[in-house]
Amino acid sequence: MFAKGPSHSTALGPGCAGPPLANPQNFGQAGPGAHEHGSHQPSCGAAPFAVDASMLRSAGSQPHKHTQSPYVTGSSVLGITYAGGVMLASDTLASYGSTKRYKSVQRLVKVNETTVLGAGGEISDLQYILNMLDDLSTEDYCADDGQSLSSQELYSYLSRVMYNRRNKMDPLWNSLLIAGLESGKPFLGSVNMIGVAFSDDHLATGFGSHLARPLFRKKHRPDMSEEEATALIREALEVCYYRDKQSINKFQIAKVTTAGGVSISDAFALPTKWEYQAFVDPTRDAVGVW
Amino acid sequence: MFRNQYDTDVVTWSPQGRIHQVEYAMEAVKQGSTAVALKSNTHVVLATLNRADSELTSSLQKIFKVDDHLGIAASGLISDGRSLCKFMRSECLNHRYVYESAMPVTRLVREVADNAQVCTQRSWKRPYGVGLLVAGQDKSGPRLFYCCPSGNYYEYLAHAIGGRSQAARTYLERKHEEYPEASLDALDFKELDEAALRPYIDALKDAEGGGGGGGTAADDAAPMET
Numbered sequence: 001m002f003a004k005g006p007s008h009s010t011a012l013g014p015g016c017a018g019p020p021l022a023n024p025q026n027f028g029q030a031g032p033g034a035h036e037h038g039s040h041q042p043s044c045g046a047a048p049f050a051v052d053a054s055m056l057r058s059a060g061s062q063p064h065k066h067t068q069s070p071y072v073t074g075s076s077v078l079g080i081t082y083a084g085g086v087m088l089a090s091d092t093l094a095s096y097g098s099t100k101r102y103k104s105v106q107r108l109v110k111v112n113e114t115t116v117l118g119a120g121g122e123i124s125d126l127q128y129i130l131n132m133l134d135d136l137s138t139e140d141y142c143a144d145d146g147q148s149l150s151s152q153e154l155y156s157y158l159s160r161v162m163y164n165r166r167n168k169m170d171p172l173w174n175s176l177l178i179a180g181l182e183s184g185k186p187f188l189g190s191v192n193m194i195g196v197a198f199s200d201d202h203l204a205t206g207f208g209s210h211l212a213r214p215l216f217r218k219k220h221r222p223d224m225s226e227e228e229a230t231a232l233i234r235e236a237l238e239v240c241y242y243r244d245k246q247s248i249n250k251f252q253i254a255k256v257t258t259a260g261g262v263s264i265s266d267a268f269a270l271p272t273k274w275e276y277q278a279f280v281d282p283t284r285d286a287v288g289v290w
Numbered sequence: 291m292f293r294n295q296y297d298t299d300v301v302t303w304s305p306q307g308r309i310h311q312v313e314y315a316m317e318a319v320k321q322g323s324t325a326v327a328l329k330s331n332t333h334v335v336l337a338t339l340n341r342a343d344s345e346l347t348s349s350l351q352k353i354f355k356v357d358d359h360l361g362i363a364a365s366g367l368i369s370d371g372r373s374l375c376k377f378m379r380s381e382c383l384n385h386r387y388v389y390e391s392a393m394p395v396t397r398l399v400r401e402v403a404d405n406a407q408v409c410t411q412r413s414w415k416r417p418y419g420v421g422l423l424v425a426g427q428d429k430s431g432p433r434l435f436y437c438c439p440s441g442n443y444y445e446y447l448a449h450a451i452g453g454r455s456q457a458a459r460t461y462l463e464r465k466h467e468e469y470p471e472a473s474l475d476a477l478d479f480k481e482l483d484e485a486a487l488r489p490y491i492d493a494l495k496d497a498e499g500g501g502g503g504g505g506t507a508a509d510d511a512a513p514m515e516t
Binding site for chain 1: 387388389390391394396397400428429430
């Protein structure tokens, strides 16, 4: 966050920023046995590779910190099932507090041939989760027996992970939507940072759960066609963009269908209307303004 | 088997490139009681021959339910079989807890085999003395595997292990093409008992009495029935 001056590493020499040596070496000047090392210190003097928690505490340094608050966050994710598939949608913004910092972040990610993951909340934790899911996919690949994790299995796995982290008071600060096909039928599940998990025909995280879900409740049918589902999702995205301050007019939709597998659309914008008199002249009826 | 100077422990190779302790373990399976299994497109069926030592007791349990979708039949050192069964049950339960779904048979069988392989490569361990016929259903349909003390596993359409199993295997080889389309009844009472009991009937043709009854287990989408 704050700019730091270059730290010349005593290990690597001047002009190189790098770790300082834990025990400064006078190469060739001291005789053998002249250095005193704790048994946990490598003899080269560099910092030990594995962090020993007890060593940290005894050195009087900070205790092991747990996640207290998110820094770079994504906002809502919306999801609905329809005839023959399931659809997720989100915007492509990662906010840094109130600042709209990164405007091309893909928050909908393909996990395997039958599942898509959508995440709001801390983006670095999303990347960590994707790493974990990648490891699972690699295991499936190495087993080479034609079996891979279904979306319901991934949903159960993630709910265990999130709940476990919550129990350690070190949550992954995300609200996740898992969408896919489970034995050919559309599946949509939600897991949040405290491990609450449930599945339904339509779900949303963040502001979407307040803004979009009432629309879904009114207009959603499990046998909607893809066109109707797209129209409903776009309507919900529009409402979220109008009413959520941490959103931008740049969205993506991910689909998992029985016919076409997983596809994530290119980013698109929605038409918006700002010519309302109240926006043009917001202080018209206010007192004490000019 | 002849005793030789390279069979003292499992970490010694013979000059012929064999590890005798592993082969002796496989011999223990051959000396065990018969277990037979066969598979159709919808079901897998297991049977063991249960023999009571005397009139005062019933026989040892050799078929074990591992999970709702998976069961095993053991031949050889049944105590080793029980220990492996405990491990398999634990793995299936852990899988159910994390993924809320049935553990794929192939994955479980590979874990058992990896376990068995470790026991063939440590100086302080011995190979398992039990062969397992693993029968289960998962997303890929009915599966049947044989796990060997050597740490190998093989997939079968039908198989028999233990004493006098060669005759059973010959019978199964002849008849296995009928099995994919066969109904459960046909598999259960006709083929399985034939395959399991026939070797005994033939061997004991001249003796009085006969073998014990057969226990069968069928695995399908419903819980495993014994």
